[in-house]
Amino acid sequence: MSLNGQSKIPQILKNREAEVLADWLGEQMAAGIRKDLLKEMELREECREFLELFTDAIQQGNFTNIQSPEWRGLKDMLASVSRSRTQKGFTPTETANFVFSFKQPLFKRLRQELGQNGETLLEEILSATNLIDKLALWTTEIYQKTREEVILRQQEELMELSTPVVKLWEGILALPIIGTLDSARTQIMMESLLQMIVQTGSQVAIIDITGVPTVDTLTAQHLLKTVTAARLMGADCIISGIRPQIAQTIVYLGVDLADITTKASLADAFVLALKRSGFAISRSKSAI
Amino acid sequence: MQKNEVISIRSSSDVVLVRQAVRQLAVELGFSLINQTKIVTGASELARNTLEHGGGGTVNIEALDEGTRRGLRLIFEDSGPGIPDLELALKDGFTTGGGLGMGLSGTKRLVNEFDIVSRVGEGTRITITKWK
Ligand SMILES: Nc1ncnc2c1ncn2[C@@H]1O[C@H](COP(=O)(O)OP(=O)(O)OP(=O)(O)O)[C@@H](O)[C@H]1O
Ligand SMILES: [Mg+2]
Numbered sequence: 001m002s003l004n005g006q007s008k009i010p011q012i013l014k015n016r017e018a019e020v021l022a023d024w025l026g027e028q029m030a031a032g033i034r035k036d037l038l039k040e041m042e043l044r045e046e047c048r049e050f051l052e053l054f055t056d057a058i059q060q061g062n063f064t065n066i067q068s069p070e071w072r073g074l075k076d077m078l079a080s081v082s083r084s085r086t087q088k089g090f091t092p093t094e095t096a097n098f099v100f101s102f103k104q105p106l107f108k109r110l111r112q113e114l115g116q117n118g119e120t121l122l123e124e125i126l127s128a129t130n131l132i133d134k135l136a137l138w139t140t141e142i143y144q145k146t147r148e149e150v151i152l153r154q155q156e157e158l159m160e161l162s163t164p165v166v167k168l169w170e171g172i173l174a175l176p177i178i179g180t181l182d183s184a185r186t187q188i189m190m191e192s193l194l195q196m197i198v199q200t201g202s203q204v205a206i207i208d209i210t211g212v213p214t215v216d217t218l219t220a221q222h223l224l225k226t227v228t229a230a231r232l233m234g235a236d237c238i239i240s241g242i243r244p245q246i247a248q249t250i251v252y253l254g255v256d257l258a259d260i261t262t263k264a265s266l267a268d269a270f271v272l273a274l275k276r277s278g279f280a281i282s283r284s285k286s287a288i
Numbered sequence: 289m290q291k292n293e294v295i296s297i298r299s300s301s302d303v304v305l306v307r308q309a310v311r312q313l314a315v316e317l318g319f320s321l322i323n324q325t326k327i328v329t330g331a332s333e334l335a336r337n338t339l340e341h342g343g344g345g346t347v348n349i350e351a352l353d354e355g356t357r358r359g360l361r362l363i364f365e366d367s368g369p370g371i372p373d374l375e376l377a378l379k380d381g382f383t384t385g386g387g388l389g390m391g392l393s394g395t396k397r398l399v400n401e402f403d404i405v406s407r408v409g410e411g412t413r414i415t416i417t418k419w420k
Contacts, residue, residue, distance in 0.1 A: 180304055214307055214325075216332040217390045245325040252326065253333075253394030254380050 007063070007124060012109050013055045021051055023105035031101060037088045046081055050102070053077055063127040066134050075138055082142035086150075092143050099136035103129065163189040165196040165205075172273045173202045173235075174266070178211030186222040190229055197235045204273040205230050208266045210241030220255040227260055236276070238262070240269035291351040297335050297364075298344045306335040306347055310362065313351055317358050319420055326398040327360055327418040333391035334364045334414055340385060342366025342412055352417070359400075359419040367411035374404060 013020060024047055025040075033043065053074040060070045078099070085095040107125055114121040163185060168174045173196055175189065193205060207226065212219065227237040240263045242250075250257060263269040274281060291313065295306055310331040314324040331347070338345040345366030352359040371377045378396065383389030396402040401417035 182300055213311075214328055214332050216329050216336070217388045217394060218332075218336060221388050245322045248322055249325050249329050249398065252397045253329065254390050254397065255388060255394070 007058075007061065007127070008113060008120075009106070009110070009124060009128060010055065010058050010061075012113055013051070013058070013106075016109050017051060017055070020105045020109060021047055023108060024051075024102055027101050027104050028098070031097070034090070034094070037090060038085075046098070049077055050074070050081075054102075063131045066131070066138065074135070078135060078139050079142045082139040083146050086143050086146040092140055095143050096136040096140050099132060099139055103132055106132075163192060165192050167196070167200055167202070168206070168270060169274065169277070169279075171201065171203045171277050172270070173197065173200065173205040174208060174270075175205060176208045176211065176266075180214075181209075181212055181219045181222050183218075183222070186226065190226050193226065194229060194233055197230060197233045202235055204238065204276055205235050206238045206240055206266065206269045206273060208241045208269070209239060209246075210243075210266065212241075215242075215246050215250060217253060217255055220250065220253070220257065224257075224260070236261070238269040238272060240264070240266045291349075293349045294346055295349065296344075296346050297338045297366075300336075300339065303332060303335040303339060306349075307332050309349055310360065313349060314360060314418075317351060317360065317420060319360075319418075323418060323420065327362075327416075330395040330398045330416055330418070331362055333395045334362070334416065337391055337414075338364045338366045338368075338412075341371075342368030344368075345411075357419050359417055361415065361417045364414045365411065366413075370408040370410055370412055371404075371406040372408050374406060378404075 021044075025044055028043065028047075029040070057070045057074050060068075062068055062070060065071075066075065081098060082095055085098070106128060110121060110124050110128070114124065163175070163177065166174050166176075173193070175193055177189070179185075181189075196202065197205065207223065209215065209223070215223075223239060227239070230237050238261045239257070242262050242264060244264075247262075261272070263272060271281065293309060293313075295302065295309060297303065297306065307328050311324060311328045314327055319327065335347060338347070342364075343366060345364065345368070348363040348365075350361045350363070352361055376382055378393050379389075380393045381389040392404075395416065399416040399418045401415070403415040404412070405414075406412040
């Protein structure tokens with residue numbers, strides 16, 4: 001970059017800091033920044049911090065590579081602004097505009113200082129534009145990353161919600177599984193099942209797979225693991241919801257479920273569990 | 289009916305996609321419930337092998353219509369490490385990955401045709417066919 005070392009921007013920012021800051025704030029307020037989401041005080045503080053770090057970094061004369069160490073401070077600051085905007089509910093455009101809106105006040109000062117020298121002005125504006133675009137892109141990247149983290153966390157929460165262990169009767173638990181039984185889910189399921197076994201002192205746990213569309217060797221392995229772990233905690237498992245087509249497929253696959261009690265339906269499994277726990281079921285005469 | 293679909297297998301959610309695509313096509317072709325379940329389960333095994341042992345790859349799902357008979361053909365391909373000893377890999381219970389080791393041999397029993405080509409250092413291609 002031809003301007004390296006001779007750019008007027010660091011000097012201008014130093015001398016005119018207060019004016020640039022006021023212009024920039026005014027710019028954002030006029031553009032209708034959402035005051036319901038962000039207080040003017042906060043915004044002023046963010047702008048002031050940005051300006052300070054920007055002025056510091058730009059002293060080094062590096063306008064092109066924001067990966068280098070002198071830009072680290074500003075990038076960290078932008079990352080935290082971006083994260084807090086994401087959480088507050090700003091759009092990616094609004095978030096990037098925090099940085100983009102810095103162009104106008106900066107260029108205005110440049111024009112005032114370099115007005116006579118058209119060529120230098122153009123070069124300064126071009127290199128500043130480039131730099132600011134990069135910083136704005138950086139906020140967008142962080143915005144995206146934060147969103148992904150939020151989604152991932154929600155998925156994990158959903159997974160925990162979707163493996164509830166319910167107490168059916170004194171000493172009898174049920175664990176209805178719906179969807180795919182992957183490794184992460186098995187882990188969560190096993191943990192909550194074992195915990196409930198201890199908490200309730202249950203002797204029987206029914207794992208219902210009516211809602212699992214495909215039982216392959218991995219699913220089978222996960223079921224076997226869960227059953228073994230429950231057994232070690234002193235509870236017997238019954239697997240219910242094995243439909244005829246699944247039973248046949250398991251046999252062809254060659255997976256050995258012979259050690260495990262299985263039942264076609266949850267109702268059948270429940271009756272068996274009651275019997276094993278010493279309850280007898282009878283229909284009262286009056287109900288007939 | 290002439291149908292052909294390629295799905296890339298890069299993550300475990302792709303394995304779910306493969307199962308869903310195979311099931312949908314099997315239903316469209318009028319497969320019985322038991323045959324749907326068999327081909328979907330086989331697809332699940334091979335998709336997972338492609339992902340876990342082959343380092344990812346693709347599956348080509350093809351509906352076959354030969355006039356008198358209809359079926360589904362699935363071709364799983366990866367450029368992974370390959371399988372050094374096919375006979376051993378096809379043995380019940382053989383695994384190098386801590387699985388049950390029933391995926392390959394079990395799938396072979398679930399389908400009508402099973403073909404496997406593998407070269408060490410180049411990759412693996414497994415073709416299965418299930419007739420309606
Ligand atoms: N696409 C592949 N590329 C390389 N090696 C493979 C591939 N598919 C299978 N193998 C090898 O064959 C072995 C047996 O496969 P198989 O699917 O039967 O068992 P597994 O995947 O180890 O366990 P699981 O019972 O959970 O499927 C694997 O452990 C692996 O070493
Ligand atoms: Mg396998």
